Amino acid sequence: MVAISPGIPAPDWDRRPLARRTTLALAMALAAVAVLSLAVGAAGTSPWGVFADLLAGREVALVDRVVLFEIRLPRLAMGALVGASLAVSGAVMQGLFRNPLADPGLVGVSAGAGLGAISAIVLGGLLPAGLLGFHAVPVAAFLGGWASTLVLYGIATRRGRTSVATMLLGGIALGALAGALSGILVYMADDDQLRDLTFWGLGSLAGATWAKLAAAAPLMLLALIAAPMLARGLNGLALGETAAFHIGIPVQRLKTVAILTVAGATGAAVAVSGGIGFVGIVVPHLLRLATGPDHRALLVNAALLGATLLILADIIARVVIAPAELPIGIVTAVLGGPFFLWILLRKRGVLDL
Amino acid sequence: MLDATRIHVRLGRRTILQGIDFRARPGELTAIVGPNGSGKTTLLRALTGDLSHGGRVRLNGQDLATLRPWVLAGLRAVLPQATPLAFPFTAAEVVRLGLMGGIEAAEADLVPKALARVGLAGFEGRYYQELSGGEQQRVHLARALAQVWHPVAHGQPRWLFLDEPVSSLDIGHQLQVMQIARAYADGGGGVVAVMHDLNLTAMFADRVTLLAEGCALARGTPAEVLCDAALSRAYRCPIRVNTPPRGGTYLLPHAAGRIAAE
Numbered sequence: 001m002v003a004i005s006p007g008i009p010a011p012d013w014d015r016r017p018l019a020r021r022t023t024l025a026l027a028m029a030l031a032a033v034a035v036l037s038l039a040v041g042a043a044g045t046s047p048w049g050v051f052a053d054l055l056a057g058r059e060v061a062l063v064d065r066v067v068l069f070e071i072r073l074p075r076l077a078m079g080a081l082v083g084a085s086l087a088v089s090g091a092v093m094q095g096l097f098r099n100p101l102a103d104p105g106l107v108g109v110s111a112g113a114g115l116g117a118i119s120a121i122v123l124g125g126l127l128p129a130g131l132l133g134f135h136a137v138p139v140a141a142f143l144g145g146w147a148s149t150l151v152l153y154g155i156a157t158r159r160g161r162t163s164v165a166t167m168l169l170g171g172i173a174l175g176a177l178a179g180a181l182s183g184i185l186v187y188m189a190d191d192d193q194l195r196d197l198t199f200w201g202l203g204s205l206a207g208a209t210w211a212k213l214a215a216a217a218p219l220m221l222l223a224l225i226a227a228p229m230l231a232r233g234l235n236g237l238a239l240g241e242t243a244a245f246h247i248g249i250p251v252q253r254l255k256t257v258a259i260l261t262v263a264g265a266t267g268a269a270v271a272v273s274g275g276i277g278f279v280g281i282v283v284p285h286l287l288r289l290a291t292g293p294d295h296r297a298l299l300v301n302a303a304l305l306g307a308t309l310l311i312l313a314d315i316i317a318r319v320v321i322a323p324a325e326l327p328i329g330i331v332t333a334v335l336g337g338p339f340f341l342w343i344l345l346r347k348r349g350v351l352d353l
Numbered sequence: 354m355l356d357a358t359r360i361h362v363r364l365g366r367r368t369i370l371q372g373i374d375f376r377a378r379p380g381e382l383t384a385i386v387g388p389n390g391s392g393k394t395t396l397l398r399a400l401t402g403d404l405s406h407g408g409r410v411r412l413n414g415q416d417l418a419t420l421r422p423w424v425l426a427g428l429r430a431v432l433p434q435a436t437p438l439a440f441p442f443t444a445a446e447v448v449r450l451g452l453m454g455g456i457e458a459a460e461a462d463l464v465p466k467a468l469a470r471v472g473l474a475g476f477e478g479r480y481y482q483e484l485s486g487g488e489q490q491r492v493h494l495a496r497a498l499a500q501v502w503h504p505v506a507h508g509q510p511r512w513l514f515l516d517e518p519v520s521s522l523d524i525g526h527q528l529q530v531m532q533i534a535r536a537y538a539d540g541g542g543g544v545v546a547v548m549h550d551l552n553l554t555a556m557f558a559d560r561v562t563l564l565a566e567g568c569a570l571a572r573g574t575p576a577e578v579l580c581d582a583a584l585s586r587a588y589r590c591p592i593r594v595n596t597p598p599r600g601g602t603y604l605l606p607h608a609a610g611r612i613a614a615e
Contacts (some may be wrong), residue, residue, distance in 0.1 A: 011465070011477065011479070013443060013445050013477035013478030014445070015443070015446075088585055098439035098440075099439065100439075100440065160433070162542060232447060232453060235453075236450060238438055238440050238442065238450075239436055239438060239447075240436060240437060242403050242433065243431070243436050244421055245402075246401065246403075246430065246431040246454070247425065247426050247430075247450060247451055247454030247496075247510060248422050248423035248424075248425065248427070248454040249423075250421070250422050250423070252566060288440065288441070292441070292442070292443070292446065293440035293441060293446075294442075302597075
């Protein structure tokens with residue numbers, strides 16, 4: 001960071017103070033949405049009542065305790081982590097591919113994870129019972145996503161240099177291949193399995209438990225902590241790989257860390273939540289329009305806004321058809337799609353850049 | 354001192370550079386000239402460390418291959434021919450990318466200073482993509498200047514590598530950019546520039562290396578290298594220097610008056 005001495009106001013062309021104010025505002029929004037998420041739900045549990053009971057040392061009703069601490073709280077944590085991971089992964093991918101439309105799906109994570117999940121749902125019955133239990137689907141999704149990214153990275157790397165263009169095109173080929181394999185499995189699946197895998201594809205935070213969180217959170221947290229360290233490198237990469245090297249960026253190391261980080265975070269996020277779209281594209285886009293493309297602010301703000309939006313989407317998913325709930329992927333697509341189009345049409349000039 | 358020995362570059366099956374020796378001294382502007390495809394840009398890319406090559410490049414006595422990217426970035430800046438830029442950065446943000454790579458990163462006021470130096474004062478908040486081609490080229494020059502702002506640091510000369518720095522500029526800005534390069538060399542830094550314009554080369558360069566088909570055909574002062582025989586051979590067309598045409602309009606950058614600074 002360039003130190004701006006206190007007392008001297010930043011020049012009006014400097015977008016960094018605006019980005020810092022945005023960070024503060026987003027942090028407050030996240031806190032507000034988190035509280036709302038704890039308060040809203042099918043059961044009539046009120047967090048205020050529970051906290052008042054706790055403070056007063058009274059016995060908390062079992063129902064309330066379970067609803068709050070075993071259902072809503074892990075779900076809130078999961079929503080925050082998944083939203084932050086998807087948004088940050090999107091921002092990192094866009095920086096890496098120097099393309100504002102890139103998303104983690106491009107490096108094969110989504111296709112591989114989808115194949116993994118479908119395999120687990122359809123072929124899971126063939127495994128010895130209880131080998132992985134409930135966790136077969138998320139574990140398989142994570143392994144699928146991670147493996148396909150590594151294969152793609154291997155294909156695109158020749159003599160220590162990763163070609164981003166090869167990776168992009170290879171991702172399309174690999175995605176088609178994974179899609180075909182998934183298709184075969186879908187063809188083999190029975191009706192119950194078809195229902196399961198369709199719902200998996202629509203995404204949901206409903207299954208969040210502390211156990212699932214404990215397995216997936218470390219990978220997502222690792223990526224969220226690592227991402228800000230990539231910021232300066234991604235800024236340099238906007239000039240192209242050669243110019244990034246000229247200004248002192250270790251380009252190959254940057255690419256390796258960025259790809260592995262994104263694969264881990266997205267793989268874990270998709271594994272526990274299924275197919276949640278649009279967060280990875282819409283969030284970084286919005287922030288770039290608001291406070292500029294500098295990744296040092298962008299990555300932090302993307303984590304906050306991604307978490308806020310996904311928690312909000314989850315609240316909506318729980319409320320609209322309560323006591324049943326909508327798959328969250330539908331909510332993010334219904335809200336994100338038109339919003340994205342609106343940004344495109346309004347700011348077409350800037351986005352063509 | 355920049356000292357390159359036996360630089361050999363193959364791209365695919367083609368040999369681009371066939372064992373070129375190249376030297377440049379701090380305090381001087383060294384130009385690389387030659388016809389299209391003679392290997393000028395390839396030589397520059399070998400000298401800046403972008404390209405794997407045979408032979409050895411030593412910058413201020415250190416082997417280029419052993420320097421870490423961020424150390425190298427404090428020592429030399431590069432202005433490429435064209436730099437595509439993803440994302441809507443402002444001019445000031447592009448210059449700041451260079452500033453952060455150098456060793457003057459704490460001097461935030463260098464961003465407006467560098468833009469003013471290239472004649473773009475007041476352009477800080479403008480979107481890079483909305484600038485003209487010439488303005489974009491000068492924003493990148495400001496970025497390179499901000500990266501190695503002081504021509505000498507810690508008793509060591511620093512270096513500017515410019516790949517056709519005036520190719521997309523009008524004559525006024527050509528002169529301005531060449532004067533910036535000249536001033537950098539006069540301040541004790543080293544400047545190596547790939548040049549297409551032989552007149553500007555003759556005006557501003559201290560030393561010239563003439564390339565043809567991957568070999569150094571001639572090297573020396575502009576007066577020694579820019580002569581009929583060498584140029585005619587390199588460019589494969591009969592060229593006569595210092596010969597005014599018999600009629601018609603012609604103009605030479607030499608005859609331009611002093612341009613208003615900044």
